[in-house]
Amino acid sequence: MKYVIIGAGVAGVTAAETVRKIDSDGEIVLIGKEQFLPYKRYLLTEFFCGTISKEQLFSLSCEDLKRLKITFRKGQLAKSVDFENKKVKLFHNETVSYDKLLIATGGKPRIGPALRSFEKNLQLYYSLEDILLIKEKLDSVRTCVVFGQGLSTLDLMAGLKNLKKEVIYITKKPRAFFPLLQSNSDVDVHQFLSEKGVKIITNDRPVSVEKRDDKFIVETFNGEKLTADLVFAWDDYRPNIRFLENTKIDRKIGILVNEQLRTSVEDVYAAGDCAEIYHPKIKNYWINFGYPNAIEQGETAGKNMTGLNENYRIRETLVFHVLGKPFEARWWE
Amino acid sequence: MKHKELSIRFCGIAGDGVVSSGKILAGTVASIGLFVMVNDIYSAEIRGLGKSTTTVRFSGKKIHSMGDGVDLLVGMAGKESISELVEVKSGGAVIYESSEPGELVEGESLAGHIPPDVRGYAVPLKRLANEASGSNRGRNIVAIGALCYMYSLPPEIFINHITKLFQRKGESVVENNVKAFRLGYDYCQENYPLREEFDLPAAGEAKKLISGNEAVARGAMNCGLQIYAGYPITPATKIMEYCAKDLPPLGGWTIQVEDEIAAISTVVGSWFAGKRAMTATSGPGLALMSEMINLAVMAEIPAVIVDVQRGGPSTGLPTKVEQSDLNIALYGGAGDSPRVVMAPADSEESYSGIQLAFDLAEKYQTPVIFLSDLFLGQRIETAILKEKIDRNRSTRKKATAEDLKNYVRYQLTDDGVSPWIVPGESGAFYTVTGLEHNLQGNPNYEAEVHQSMTEKRHRKFESMIQDIPPADVIGDEDAAIGIASWGSTIGAILEGMEIAREKGVKSKLIKSIMIHPQHEESFRRFFDSCQRIIVAEMNFQGQYAALLKSRYGIKPVEMHLPAVNPVSPKAIAQKIMEVNDELTQ
Structure with a gap:
């Protein structure tokens, strides 16, 4: 049996480990687009703030991969999948055949049309590569402009404040707002961020980001002109499944899967932030984001790829911490 | 990560521009004063059909060897490059082609074999080359652009070098190549x-x-080489090519003869006529030359024979290195047949050493075998040559008016060297033969004559000591571990000693371009100062170790290093550490 897993994040790695526990002889190929060993994305902010080392980020070492007999195709991007012939086509035109396929490509930040022409002046905060690039510049960074609504934006601002950087946050809304649960209603995030020293610009959005010498000049819709050393901006997170365009696999925002994480295509599974899982209570699909869920999904998908038939139990909420404060959230954006 | 040095290997097949990639990269970094060494490896079969690699190692510090492993592998030909992956250091990188037009079969692509501790960079080399010039040809330049960015090298030095390099081919060629470089970089x-x-x-x-x-060819031409005679053989042919191009304008001759016997015969004949002459060959050619070299010993005619060693015996491994011709160089002749044997360690010594070879050959009327090897002969390196052109240089012991009154060609002298006149010079006639002879050169088989002539032919080697450089001792003077080696292996030893020193283990090296004769006193002193001696060389038998054991009575730890590829500095360091462990136990 040959198991191919696209995506070396938490879900993909957990699935690979799970498969190996059950099937000691099967061939496992793990495809990761980044130039690193599999790492724990949820620890990136801790690495960014220097509370853990780079080595502590990695979830599998070269020795682990060897011991688990996992062929790791590092830095290789899946270009498309030929479901008819059970082949994954990679960016460099090599095809990898599979008997069972798991798609665990996660999500990625998306820059909307308004800012797309300034993309090269924007800094993302998503991958280890992003963090390493930011770290290279960090000493000369004093002021950062942040624009975005997702929880990762909150996470980034926490990191920047920990590193004693000046943060200017721009939101389209009248107050800083994040998709938190009602259970956090005792916390006013806007006030909380202000108290932590974040300058918040409300009811506004950046319309241009130009580079001038070593600085970036951000102009907003309301005519504000801000000078920053780094500008972080993205509109939302989306499942990273563009390579499945023009394929027959069922998808909406993400890949649609049932409770066993099976997709509409036989022998193909999806897990993690790229999967929209059927929720029997609401009778609809939703993305059950966050790393504890990704681990569980990876485990369920891994088991089911080997022939078991286990259901994934959807978690309703996720708890995370920002600047020492616990928050509960449900939605991933 | 900040690299103090980089080692970059290009791997490809015919038309991939592997060798020119190495030259461009090496030329660029040398142009800003870095030290570089380049080594090409190709198959023995008709060049162009098989796989070839070029490795470029560069640093701000002097480079002595190709080091261990490579930081970056540029796989111009994917499938053929797979076997090179073992050479990529942990944490290193691979650039591979991502714009092959057809579907690549799983397992036959380079990307599919990259180990997890190495980064793989997919770069559409062909697509970008086509974008630059409308053909695939510039894909090596695209790769150079890519690596320039990857290691934060300044692009302008490459653009300057590419511009200079292609200038004579026209503006559009320069433009296309600069564009290809830029596209790879971007x-x-x-x-x-x-x-x-x-x-x-x-x-x-x-x-x-x-x-x-x-370096050998230039050194020879600059010190008065008049006649080069040779028969092509890998890896020595380039010497003939340099002489063919540059010797005639200097008034000399380069002759390609029908075989190695004719080549050495031409050389001995030229010297007999008083002209500085040289041939270059490799092991099989040296074997063919043995009898004629013996004639030169017996007739006391100089000869300079360069042996660019390759793997043997017989035709052996034409494109792989080995230092296994030492025995034939030292002993490859019938009878008591002394000859000078020299072995340079690098290009600088190849240049200065060949000039010494000419001077010794001429002054002491003896053949000199100059043992280079494939790695040293073919590798390109930054070298500081003390170039001085002296085409009229002569060390011949000429006959004085007194000598000419009653001239005998083989006059017995204290230093064993007889005054020498050449045909055409007035004053005397004499016989030259391979037979044992008397003072006049006439055949003579009497025991006393043979004894005195044999002594004379050997006495020259004692006198020669005054004209040979003393052995160099490099490293920590107070070290207990001493190393002796020869030829191109010296480079890896210097770097191996440095690795061991960084780990706290001191050692020292004795090196001399002279294999025979040697400054025996300096070797004895060195060996006496060591508690343990390592002799390292690239052959199976331990040929140099055997010479040192018989000459100095030492009992060394012998490293008979596997030939085929240049020596690994790490292997040398490992041995130094092992010997140190034994000593300190």
Whole structure:
């Protein structure tokens, strides 16, 4: 049996480990687009703030991969999948055949049309590569402009404040707002961020980001002109499944899967932030984001790829911490 | 990560521009004063059909060897490059082609074999080359652009070098190549922004690049080479090519003869006529030359024979290195047949050493076998040559008016060297023969004559000591571990000693371009100062160790290093550490 897993994040790695526990002889190929060993994305902010080392980020070492007999195709991007012939086509035109396929490509930040022409002046905060690039510049960074609504934006601002950087946050809304649960209603995030020293610009959005010498000049819709050393901006997170365009696999925002994480295509599974899982209570699909869920999904998908038939139990909420404060959230954006 | 040095290997097949990639990269970094060494490896079969590699190692510090492993592998030909992956250091990188038009079969692509501790960079080399010039030809330049970004090297030095290099081919060729470079650079900048750094020292004076073979040819021509006679053989042919191009304009002759016997015969004949002459060959050719070299010993006619050693015996391994011709060089002749044997360690010594070879050959009327090897002969390195052109140089012991009153060709002298006149010079006639002879050169088989002539032929080697350089001792004087080696292995030893020193283990090396004769006193002193001696060389038998054991009575730890590839400095360091462990137990 040959198991191919696209995506070396938490879900993909957990699935690979799970498969190996059950099937000691099967061939496992793990495809990761980044130039690193599999790492724990949820620890990136801790690495960014220097509370853990780079080595502590990695979830599998070269020795682990060897011991688990996992062929790791590092830095290789899946270009498309030929479901008819059970082949994954990679960016460099090599095809990898599979008997069972798991798609665990996660999500990625998306820059909307308004800012797309300034993309090269924007800094993302998503991958280890992003963090390493930011770290290279960090000493000369004093002021950062942040624009975005997702929880990762909150996470980034926490990191920047920990590193004693000046943060200017721009939101389209009248107050800083994040998709938190009602259970956090005792916390006013806007006030909380202000108290932590974040300058918040409300009811506004950046319309241009130009580079001038070593600085970036951000102009907003309301005519504000801000000078920053780094500008972080993205509109939302989306499942990273563009390579499945023009394929027959069922998808909406993400890949649609049932409770066993099976997709509409036989022998193909999806897990993690790229999967929209059927929720029997609401009778609809939703993305059950966050790393504890990704681990569980990876485990369920891994088991089911080997022939078991286990259901994934959807978690309703996720708890995370920002600047020492616990928050509960449900939605991933 | 900041690299103090980088080792980059290009691997491809015919038309991939592997060799020119190495030359461009080496030429560029040498132009800003870095030290470089380049080594090409190709198959023995007709060149162009098989796989070939070029490795370029450069640093702000002097480079003595190709080191261990490579930091970057550029796989111009994917399938053929798979076997090179073992050479990529942990944490190193691979650039592979991502724009092959057809579907690549799983397992036959380079990307599919990259180990997890190595980064793989997919770069559409062919697509970008086509974008630059409308053909695939510039894909090596695209790759150079890519690596320039990857290691944060300044692009302008490459653009300057590419411009100079292609200038004579016309403006559009320069433009296409600069564009190909830019596209490779920009592609990596956009797709792989996270890059490593090379610790670039302040720009220094441009350094010259030279191969061991070229250094030999230039050294010989600059000190008065008049006639080069040779028969092509890998890896010595380049010497003939340099002489063919550059010797005739200097008034000399380069002759390609029908075989190696004719080549050495031409050389001995030329010297007999008083002309500085040289041939270059490899092991099989030296074997063919043995009888004629013996004639030169017996008739006391100089000869300079360069042996660029390759793997043997017989035709052996034409494109792989080995230091296994020492025995034939020292002993490859019938009778008591002394000859000078020299072995340079690098291009600088190849240049200066060949001039010494001519001087010794002429002054002491003896053949000199100059043992280079494939690695030294073919590799290109930055070298500082003390170039001085002296085409009229002569060390011949000429006959004085007194000598000419009653001239005998083989006059017995204290230093064993007889005054020598050549045909055409007035004053005397004499016989030259391979038979044992008397003072006049006439055949004579009497025991006393044979004894005195044999002594005379050997006495020259004692006198020669005054004209040979003393052995060099390098390293920590107070070290208990001493190393002796010869030829191109010296480079790896110097770097191996440095690795061991960084781990706290001291050692020292004795090296001499002279294999025979040697400054025996300096060797004895060195060996006496060591508690343990390592003799390292690239052959199976331990040929140099055998010589040193018989000459100095030492009992060394012998390293008979596997030939085929240049010696690994790490292997040397490992041995030093092992010997140190034994000593300290």
